[in-house]
Amino acid sequence: MIESLESHPPQPRPIRWWVRACFGLTSPVGQRLYFYTGVGLMAVKYIVEAGFIRLMTGRTLTLLDFVNPLLSSRMQLLQGAPDWAGWALILWSLPFLWIAASMSIRRSADAGLSPWPGMLVLLPIINLPVMLLLAALPHREVERPYGETLGADDVSAAGSALWGIAGGVATGAVAFAMSVLLLESYGAVLFLSTPFFVGAVSAYAYNRPASRDAGSTLAVVMLSVLLSASALLLFALEGFICLLMAMPLAALMAPLGGLIGKAIADQCRGRRSHAMYAVAALPLLAALEFFVVHPHVREVQTSVEIDASPQIVWQNVIAFPDLPEPTEWYFRAGVAAPIGAHIEGHGVGAVRHCRFTTGDFVEPITVWDEPRRLAFDVTEQPEPMFELTPYHEIHPPHLHGTMRSLRGEFRLIELPGGRTRLEGSTWYLLAMWPQEYWIPFSDGIVHRIHQRVLEHVRDVSERSNGPPSRH
Structure with a gap:
């Protein structure tokens, strides 16, 4: 795959075009763009994080530490650094998470798949193999390419909102039941991937019959998150303090997932594009994370x-x-x-x-x-x-x-x-x-x-x- 990419090097493009390709949700993402952008951004991310850890602690972030999520080594390397250093790495990672998700759903569609498998890059442990697979898949022509907005059904916004909220709450409930009630595990699948998928599913269901504005979509997303948290409190599954501590993560990840879910619904309306392809991986990844990730x-x-x-x-x-x-x-x-x-x-x-x-x-x-x-x-x-x-x-x-x-x-x-x-x-x-x-x-x-x-x-x-x- 890499050999074929090198034989046709990408032509220089304006910076504005590249920024739209990375952060947008409508332009197609081909094999070469996905591969070279992914490699370049991973190099930038590694260099900055290695320099930051070296500056904070004098320790070295190896390439193995960087690419292997099973080592959970970043916080071990940051031991002794100021308290804000870990949160700084979280904020620094958010744009890269967005680029990975937005480009992966478009690369998945460009390869003739549903956009939803591209969301698997948000799941720990399997994210790097998924990116490598998407980079290897060739372009495939489809009847309705990604980026083509299709017609809408005549469904009320209130009805769509109820479906969106129900879908988001159900997604969160399944992930919580698997991670917490069954495995007693509080991992990245629960705190990062789950709110992202809650946002994506609720926004997708809300926008599936007809395109809604971004403001109302985000309102449905956040209502799904708040109702999920309220249900945990109501059914005595969690307490207020811990929900409050976790809410900043949900408030960051759910809207990002909501924007992607809306984009998928707008551009795949009328085609089969089931969210369950990716959502079904949440409980499986929660189990895998429980068995292979260990604290220091x-x-x-x-x-x-x-x-x-x-x-x-x-x-x-x-x-x-x-x-x-x-x-x-x-x-x-x-x-x-x-x-x-x-x-x-x-x-x-x-x-x-x-x-x-x-x-x-x-x-x-x-x-x-x-x-x-x-x-x-x-x-x-x-x-x-x-x-x-x-x-x-x-x-x-x-x-x-x-x-x-x-x-x-x-x-x-x-x-x-x-x-x-x-x-x-x-x-x-x-x-x-x-x-x-x-x-x-x-x-x-x-x-x-x-x-x-x-x-x-x-x-x-x-x-x-x-x-x-x-x-």
Whole structure:
């Protein structure tokens, strides 16, 4: 395939034509345009992301890291970078996602297929093989080429809107049932691909009988998303806080899918072009993602300086009196807050119990180096938060194992003047994707838990040591 492309190199085109070909939805996309544009944009994306990661952390993004979604390595490479770095990569990727989807549906149609198989490039794991397949398929003449807008049926806008909303909600329900209820998996298929397909299906069904304006189409799309989220809340499947955290992803992906779904409906009206070709892949990809994508261990470190000796600080590290009621909004909204700690035994093998508002962490001691280092494993842990819900109490699957602490450590470093630098580290796993989006939330939660504990240890230690010298 590549040899045939090289024998007929593309002729130079105006930049404006190329931009319309990449971002538009009507002009045909042939084999050569798809191949060369895809290779060029992947090179640009790799160079920019490799440079960004090198600038933020000094680490190298290899080509294998870049093309292999099973490694989930970008966030591992970004460890230690500012919290906004992951979100910056998400925003940077959005134009490339749009170009991939818009060009792939037109390439699929150019190859004589329905446009819907082109949507498979939005599904993790199989996206690169799908792009390679589309680049290999030759042009095929069809009776009504993509880009030719066909006539409309006489169907009311209200009826079309109901069908659009029903189709979008049904798509989201099937994907949620497979990912969450069956697999207890919170992956990129759920948070990125599903809202995109919800938008595409709802817009397609709304515009299938007759072309509607973009504004009303996007209204139907967002109503489908909001009703899907409301149903999860109503049927006690999810809580308000987690839905609120996921909504920015849905608000970005669903309208993009809606624009593509509308374009497919407008330009394929009167032909067989079933959305189910691509939508059926959602549950299959959710299952595949569950079995092959695994999280990396992350470390979060926080420190404070204390006007007390390491010997005094040590006693308040292994066990400390109860903390006051939390006043921070995130703890009051339901995030688990530490409220006290006690220890059973002495030395390695002792068991530390750190009490949270949701239950106890059980922490067998693995290193007892008084008064310098205390390390422990985490063998039991409570739910990471209480969900805000209209009901008394719910326990959605994401509260069990998606964020799991593995071990922790306190380090006491003696400073001049009888002072101590206290460092706390937690190593944990986060089984939610895309991790570029979720890790700033999870790292931030762990960091604020650290702060609450370390600042309490500081205050108790300084009170027992007398008036702090810095005052």
